[in-house]
Amino acid sequence: MIQFLPTPEATVGATMPKLLQKGFFVKFTDEWPETLPYVKGKFFRIARVNEVNQDLPYILPSNDYRDVDFSNQTGGVNLYPETTKTLYEVALGFKPGNYQVQFYIPAGEFVSRLEQAGMVPDVTVVTRKYLGAFKPADSPYDDKRILLYFVKDLEPLIARTFVDTGCDFEKCVLGVTVNKCYLEEMKTPTSEQLARSKELLYYSQLRW
Amino acid sequence: MPSLAQALDAIGLVTVFAAEKQNAKIVPSQIIVDNEAGAAQRVITIQDVFTPAVSNGAPVPVVTTVNRLIITVDNAGWATIAAEALKELEILGQLQVSINVADAGTIVTISWGFK
Numbered sequence: 001m002i003q004f005l006p007t008p009e010a011t012v013g014a015t016m017p018k019l020l021q022k023g024f025f026v027k028f029t030d031e032w033p034e035t036l037p038y039v040k041g042k043f044f045r046i047a048r049v050n051e052v053n054q055d056l057p058y059i060l061p062s063n064d065y066r067d068v069d070f071s072n073q074t075g076g077v078n079l080y081p082e083t084t085k086t087l088y089e090v091a092l093g094f095k096p097g098n099y100q101v102q103f104y105i106p107a108g109e110f111v112s113r114l115e116q117a118g119m120v121p122d123v124t125v126v127t128r129k130y131l132g133a134f135k136p137a138d139s140p141y142d143d144k145r146i147l148l149y150f151v152k153d154l155e156p157l158i159a160r161t162f163v164d165t166g167c168d169f170e171k172c173v174l175g176v177t178v179n180k181c182y183l184e185e186m187k188t189p190t191s192e193q194l195a196r197s198k199e200l201l202y203y204s205q206l207r208w
Numbered sequence: 209m210p211s212l213a214q215a216l217d218a219i220g221l222v223t224v225f226a227a228e229k230q231n232a233k234i235v236p237s238q239i240i241v242d243n244e245a246g247a248a249q250r251v252i253t254i255q256d257v258f259t260p261a262v263s264n265g266a267p268v269p270v271v272t273t274v275n276r277l278i279i280t281v282d283n284a285g286w287a288t289i290a291a292e293a294l295k296e297l298e299i300l301g302q303l304q305v306s307i308n309v310a311d312a313g314t315i316v317t318i319s320w321g322f323k
Binding site: 057 | 230231232233258259260261262263264265266272274298300301323
């Protein structure tokens with residue numbers, strides 16, 4: 001799942017932690033595929049967490065891009081879990097610069113698109129290079145607002161990192177906090193636990 | 209915030225001030241060129257040296273040098289560039305200074321931070 005936390009216009013009441021904490025509940029929807037049976041439609045309690053920071057820096061030329069693969073496959077940056085009991089909640093933010101990021105999962109499948117035919121992100125087309133793009137101001141390095149959820153063997157998530165025209169080169173620094181969550185399955189959650197849980201959608205549900 | 213003063217007498221005409229910090233840009237906050245003891249007018253170039261990452265359009269990147277600032281300082285002269293004038297100057301890779309003619313009498317002082 002990908003979640004974007006917009007800037008709040010006002011804050012009322014007690015603040016909630018941005019990341020999942022010990023004792024929180026998560027519910028994977030039934031749309032998760034059969035190839036991920038250890039999470040599909042299941043309900044979990046977070047037994048423990050551990051936050052691990054990482055920076056992904058790339059110097060790229062103007063009007064060019066790099067596909068950053070978050071998975072553990074060859075060429076990836078290895079930010080996916082390796083055990084079925086682990087959920088990685090990844091907070092992603094960007095240091096300032098003349099660049100943007102568009103997400104694909106798996107490669108070639110856009111996360112963001114509009115209903116009109118052909119309205120899909122494409123950095124090589126002037127009229128669509130900003131479509132569905134996240135800029136550094138949308139998720140600052142010190143206030144990360146993009147949350148990604150990874151389980152073992154999930155399809156690779158690609159962050160197409162594109163340096164816009166108007167400069168010669170740009171250093172793109174993707175700041176990552178991996179919140180490692182150890183999952184304990186709960187076979188019969190109460191209605192209150194279900195109400196308090198965070199629902200994790202599969203990517204196909206985001207692409208409607 | 210680091211600061212370093214060096215005479216520009218390197219045989220290769222290039223003097224390194226700061227190696228690349230991988231996850232940040234180097235942002236000079238002050239540059240002073242002291243050519244009082246220099247033998248002649250000198251041309252100083254602030255350079256940015258880096259190897260870009262592999263990208264869609266450049267699958268085999270090469271070491272790249274970009275001249276970010278060029279200063280001409282008269283014989284027996286000084287040049288001082290303060291933070292206000294440098295605030296948009298960003299060095300993506302290694303910060304180095306080159307001079308048109310190696311001269312032990314030309315001293316450059318640079319202060320910098322990271323962004």
